[in-house]
Amino acid sequence: MSDISLQIDGRPVTAREGDTILDAAREAGVAIPTLCHHADLEPYGGCRLCIVEAESRGGSQLVASCVYPVEEGLSVTTRSEKIDRIRRTLLELLMAHAPDSPQLLEMAEEYGAKRDRFDASSSFCIHCGLCVRYCAEVKKKNAVGFVDRGPKKEIAFIPSIASKECRDCKECFELCPTSYLQAAFVLTESLAFPHESE
Amino acid sequence: MDTGRIDQIIDRHGGEASHLIQILLDIQGENSWVPGDAMRRVSERLEVPLDRVRHIATFYKAFSLVPKGRHQVHICMGTACHVRGAGRVLDKIQEVTGVGPGETDMELKFSVETVNCLGCCALGPVVEIDGKTHGNISPAQTVEVLKSYE
Amino acid sequence: MARINSPAKLDEFIKGVIDGRSEGRTCVTLCSGSACHATGSEAVARKIAEQLEEQGLAGSVDFRRTGCHGFCEKGPIVVIDPEEVCYLQVQPDDVPEIIETSIRGDGIIDRLLYVDPVSGEKTSHESDIPFYKHQRRMVFGPNRKIDPTSIEDYVAIGGYRALPKALGDMSPEAVIDEVKAANLRGRGGGGFPAGIKWEFARKAEGEPKYVVVNCDEGDPGAYMDRSLMEGNPYCVLEGLAIGAYAIGAHEGYFYVRQEYPLALKNLEIAIARAKELGLLGENILGTGFDFHVKVHRGAGAFVCGEETALLKSLEGRVGEPRPRPPYPAVKGLWDRPTNINNVETWANIPLIINEGAKAFASIGTDSSKGTKIFSLVGKISNTGLVEVPMGITLRDVIYKIGGGIPGGKKFKAVQTGGPSGGCIPENLLDLEVDFNKLTEAGSMMGSGGMIVMDEETCMVDVARYFIDFLADESCGKCVPCREGLRQMQGILTRITMGEGVPEDIDKLEALAEAAQGASLCALGKTAANPFLSTFRYFREEYEAHIEEKRCPALSCKALISYYIDPEKCQACMRCMKKCPSDAIIGAKKTIHIIDQEKCTKCGECLDACPTKFGAVTKLSGVPVPPPLPEDRRAFVRKSKAK
Numbered sequence: 001m002s003d004i005s006l007q008i009d010g011r012p013v014t015a016r017e018g019d020t021i022l023d024a025a026r027e028a029g030v031a032i033p034t035l036c037h038h039a040d041l042e043p044y045g046g047c048r049l050c051i052v053e054a055e056s057r058g059g060s061q062l063v064a065s066c067v068y069p070v071e072e073g074l075s076v077t078t079r080s081e082k083i084d085r086i087r088r089t090l091l092e093l094l095m096a097h098a099p100d101s102p103q104l105l106e107m108a109e110e111y112g113a114k115r116d117r118f119d120a121s122s123s124f125c126i127h128c129g130l131c132v133r134y135c136a137e138v139k140k141k142n143a144v145g146f147v148d149r150g151p152k153k154e155i156a157f158i159p160s161i162a163s164k165e166c167r168d169c170k171e172c173f174e175l176c177p178t179s180y181l182q183a184a185f186v187l188t189e190s191l192a193f194p195h196e197s198e
Numbered sequence: 199m200d201t202g203r204i205d206q207i208i209d210r211h212g213g214e215a216s217h218l219i220q221i222l223l224d225i226q227g228e229n230s231w232v233p234g235d236a237m238r239r240v241s242e243r244l245e246v247p248l249d250r251v252r253h254i255a256t257f258y259k260a261f262s263l264v265p266k267g268r269h270q271v272h273i274c275m276g277t278a279c280h281v282r283g284a285g286r287v288l289d290k291i292q293e294v295t296g297v298g299p300g301e302t303d304m305e306l307k308f309s310v311e312t313v314n315c316l317g318c319c320a321l322g323p324v325v326e327i328d329g330k331t332h333g334n335i336s337p338a339q340t341v342e343v344l345k346s347y348e
Numbered sequence: 349m350a351r352i353n354s355p356a357k358l359d360e361f362i363k364g365v366i367d368g369r370s371e372g373r374t375c376v377t378l379c380s381g382s383a384c385h386a387t388g389s390e391a392v393a394r395k396i397a398e399q400l401e402e403q404g405l406a407g408s409v410d411f412r413r414t415g416c417h418g419f420c421e422k423g424p425i426v427v428i429d430p431e432e433v434c435y436l437q438v439q440p441d442d443v444p445e446i447i448e449t450s451i452r453g454d455g456i457i458d459r460l461l462y463v464d465p466v467s468g469e470k471t472s473h474e475s476d477i478p479f480y481k482h483q484r485r486m487v488f489g490p491n492r493k494i495d496p497t498s499i500e501d502y503v504a505i506g507g508y509r510a511l512p513k514a515l516g517d518m519s520p521e522a523v524i525d526e527v528k529a530a531n532l533r534g535r536g537g538g539g540f541p542a543g544i545k546w547e548f549a550r551k552a553e554g555e556p557k558y559v560v561v562n563c564d565e566g567d568p569g570a571y572m573d574r575s576l577m578e579g580n581p582y583c584v585l586e587g588l589a590i591g592a593y594a595i596g597a598h599e600g601y602f603y604v605r606q607e608y609p610l611a612l613k614n615l616e617i618a619i620a621r622a623k624e625l626g627l628l629g630e631n632i633l634g635t636g637f638d639f640h641v642k643v644h645r646g647a648g649a650f651v652c653g654e655e656t657a658l659l660k661s662l663e664g665r666v667g668e669p670r671p672r673p674p675y676p677a678v679k680g681l682w683d684r685p686t687n688i689n690n691v692e693t694w695a696n697i698p699l700i701i702n703e704g705a706k707a708f709a710s711i712g713t714d715s716s717k718g719t720k721i722f723s724l725v726g727k728i729s730n731t732g733l734v735e736v737p738m739g740i741t742l743r744d745v746i747y748k749i750g751g752g753i754p755g756g757k758k759f760k761a762v763q764t765g766g767p768s769g770g771c772i773p774e775n776l777l778d779l780e781v782d783f784n785k786l787t788e789a790g791s792m793m794g795s796g797g798m799i800v801m802d803e804e805t806c807m808v809d810v811a812r813y814f815i816d817f818l819a820d821e822s823c824g825k826c827v828p829c830r831e832g833l834r835q836m837q838g839i840l841t842r843i844t845m846g847e848g849v850p851e852d853i854d855k856l857e858a859l860a861e862a863a864q865g866a867s868l869c870a871l872g873k874t875a876a877n878p879f880l881s882t883f884r885y886f887r888e889e890y891e892a893h894i895e896e897k898r899c900p901a902l903s904c905k906a907l908i909s910y911y912i913d914p915e916k917c918q919a920c921m922r923c924m925k926k927c928p929s930d931a932i933i934g935a936k937k938t939i940h941i942i943d944q945e946k947c948t949k950c951g952e953c954l955d956a957c958p959t960k961f962g963a964v965t966k967l968s969g970v971p972v973p974p975p976l977p978e979d980r981r982a983f984v985r986k987s988k989a990k
């Protein structure tokens with residue numbers, strides 16, 4: 001596999017073909033914020049916090065570094081007024097759901113995000129997808145999944161599967177940035193799990 | 199829904215996982231809604247995780263996971279109809295039927311849906327009931343039309 | 349019918365079809381697209397068939413049920429060929445007279461003719477009607493002439509000349525060169541040069557390759573693709589086969605909205621007929637080129653019009669777009685090279701192969717070649733589908749073809765490009781219809797929706813409407829779109845309810861920047877356009893809503909009050925009878941008063957009050973005048989002026 005030379009924040013960086021910008025940045029010790037990214041899971045590109053400016057002959061555009069493949073001669077900028085402003089807005093949107101999430105609070109401090117800028121939402125879930133993806137890709141049980149789409153999207157356990165698989169697992173719990181997952185599980189367990197006698 | 203019927207539909211599509219949406223559309227078409235058992239059977243036979251079948255059945259709005267009423271009331275909320283006052287007609291439908299878009303009344307008489315553009319923009323606002331198009335309909339006329347359905 | 353196994357045999361077949369038809373034979377054509385169906389064309393069709401039979405004319409007069417003619421405002425439409433006598437809004441009861449006067453005889457029935465909304469002039473010949481005269485119906489024209497279930501009709505008017513030419517006389521590269529030279533830009537909204545996209549797919553590595561027809565037309569108010577697929581599925585099929593040959597694909601998919609049952613039906617018929625004749629399937633026309641197609645139905649997701657989401661849907665998955673790169677031309681369906689184009693784009697291909705790139709490119713502007721089909725709808729006299737050369741001005745489309753704004757109202761804006769597009773105000777009406785020009789003005793060509801709005805349309809409500817739509821249709825995967833739309837929806841709704849605050853504009857602008865910059869796909873990237881475009885040109889309406897709690901268009905229910913002017917009220921009680929909320933107090937000779945507590949702003953009273961009285965008005969941003977005291981409500985008939 002050939003080497004790819006690119007620039008990140010003005011520094012020359014060498015990456016392997018097939019790497020993403022995020023891979024290359026991490027190797028080079030450049031920090032890019034992420035939320036929905038996880039080393040054991042396929043890159044998701046959902047939270048968009050990892051956006052960077054990527055410039056090539058074709059022009060310049062904002063891209064999600066966790067999914068954008070490195071290209072020869074690419075010039076990447078990881079911080080700028082615009083990038084910071086957008087990251088701040090994204091964090092504020094997420095904090096409308098989960099203002100007390102430790103991961104969000106940490107990033108909020110860095111980017112000056114205000115927890116109550118936007119109208120609060122009744123659901124804590126920020127749809128990072130970590131729980132659904134972990135159960136599908138790592139545990140291969142698909143005990144929890146997405147339902148519906150858009151602002152109405154939710155995560156939901158499948159009672160018939162969760163009642164069999166989750167008690168001895170719960171590995172997804174620690175992935176959840178907002179603790180919504182644990183709450184959803186407890187609710188499903190008490191309301192929807194089939195009873196012993198059934 | 200009868201497992202035999204579900205299997206027939208699945209077999210028509212060669213049991214192919216990529217035909218999942220087409221299979222569910224056929225189930226919806228024959229049954230007027232997609233029961234949980236149908237989703238489980240499809241998941242089994244196509245070897246597709248149940249949560250994916252469930253996500254598809256809820257992501258795509260052609261599917262209903264609850265039984266529908268005897269009469270389907272579709273009100274077009276396309277831009278042309280909107281500009282010609284579809285909102286007022288929808289308000290009136292809600293008033294008369296007691297249910298809003300995506301809902302079915304308790305007697306299973308009317309199911310109300312908003313749809314995006316029936317392509318009869320010259321007749322806006324348009325309401326389609328059980329496939330019959332009522333064009334240039336006013337809120338008052340809507341009341342009369344709805345009354346005529348048993 | 350035997351398979352045609354060479355281009356020469358196809359020539360013979362076509363000649364046979366044409367020779368079997370007599371040119372001067374009278375043909376009654378009835379538009380039978382979905383829109384005319386809704387105006388009652390079925391009943392007219394039955395009557396025509398019945399009458400022709402009864403009067404012994406069935407053997408000498410053809411009756412052809414065609415697809416959509418485009419003049420949807422005036423359906424059902426009957427055109428008698430070869431004279432082209434055009435009758436509008438035909439009812440079953442008109443049929444006997446039509447047969448008597450214009451088929452047996454050669455007279456014209458005045459009352460069924462087109463009347464110009466401005467001059468009052470009547471026109472009897474279809475091509476003289478301004479609605480048609482100013483169009484250039486290169487792609488849509490055949491709709492008028494063919495029965496969509498008849499492949500013979502299609503070949504009789506020039507169909508299936510391009511496919512044998514491409515397969516027999518041109519190399520795949522030559523086909524691509526022709527499409528590149530024509531500079532055909534995608535007609536679905538993206539506007540990307542089709543030839544270049546085809547070239548990427550041809551050069552990409554991987555087998556098998558696929559071609560896809562995007563018929564997931566989802567922009568509300570746009571139904572061009574539906575009418576093309578219902579009325580002439582063959583031209584799309586022919587274009588698709590040519591594209592497959594050029595790219596090196598042997599499998600094609602049609603992705604059609606399940607809400608288009610007639611299009612699906614006519615498509616299946618066309619596919620079956622084409623297969624029978626050897627124009628589709630194994631060894632097409634004996635040239636050794638195999639091409640098979642499958643039809644997939646959409647299931648109610650606007651986002652599946654986005655090409656990567658469409659591919660996911662074809663794979664049986666939820667329609668969540670994928671990041672690009674890699675582009676579908678390189679890694680598409682099942683990670684194989686795939687070329688997706690819109691219905692209208694494919695429909696232009698036979699034209700380009702037949703006439704040549706130069707002829708095609710002679711129409712249009714520097715950056716936008718050829719014609720475009722638009723759905724001209726909303727507050728416009730002549731609603732329908734129109735095909736115009738690129739470069740025509742919006743003014744000409746709206747006034748020369750569209751007949752202007754009905755009801756004596758004033759034009760306010762024309763919305764193009766669907767939810768991703770924008771509104772263009774009056775002072776920009778001389779803008780040319782052109783990909784780049786529309787984008788510069790803050791809108792876009794889009795798939796072809798052109799929605800005309802008048803003085804009674806509230807532009808803040810228009811933004812809210814589109815944002816509502818997008819929030820419903822967002823796939824929900826990425827934060828800037830899902831959460832951005834959630835918040836935009838809330839803010840715009842509050843503004844139309846009179847609860848807006850100045851900070852709302854800052855918030856909307858921040859959300860717009862995040863959506864444009866960070867969204868995963870084009871739906872999210874353009875999600876804020878409804879706000880941005882209306883705010884750019886109609887800022888004062890936003891300011892009025894927020895600062896004065898006033899809706900200048902007198903449309904937002906929460907900000908308007910209905911008021912009966914006591915000076916004008918004639919105490920006729922018409923409004924009282926219509927009011928569904930018993931909110932009007934009055935009697936035969938007592939000035940009517942609206943009880944604001946009970947009024948639900950339904951507008952029935954405004955519709956009921958005779959125009960010559962005009963007593964019911966709407967107020968906004970000002971307190972409603974207190975009602976006249978009861979003892980001052982006696983109606984006094986004003987004496988006529990001497």
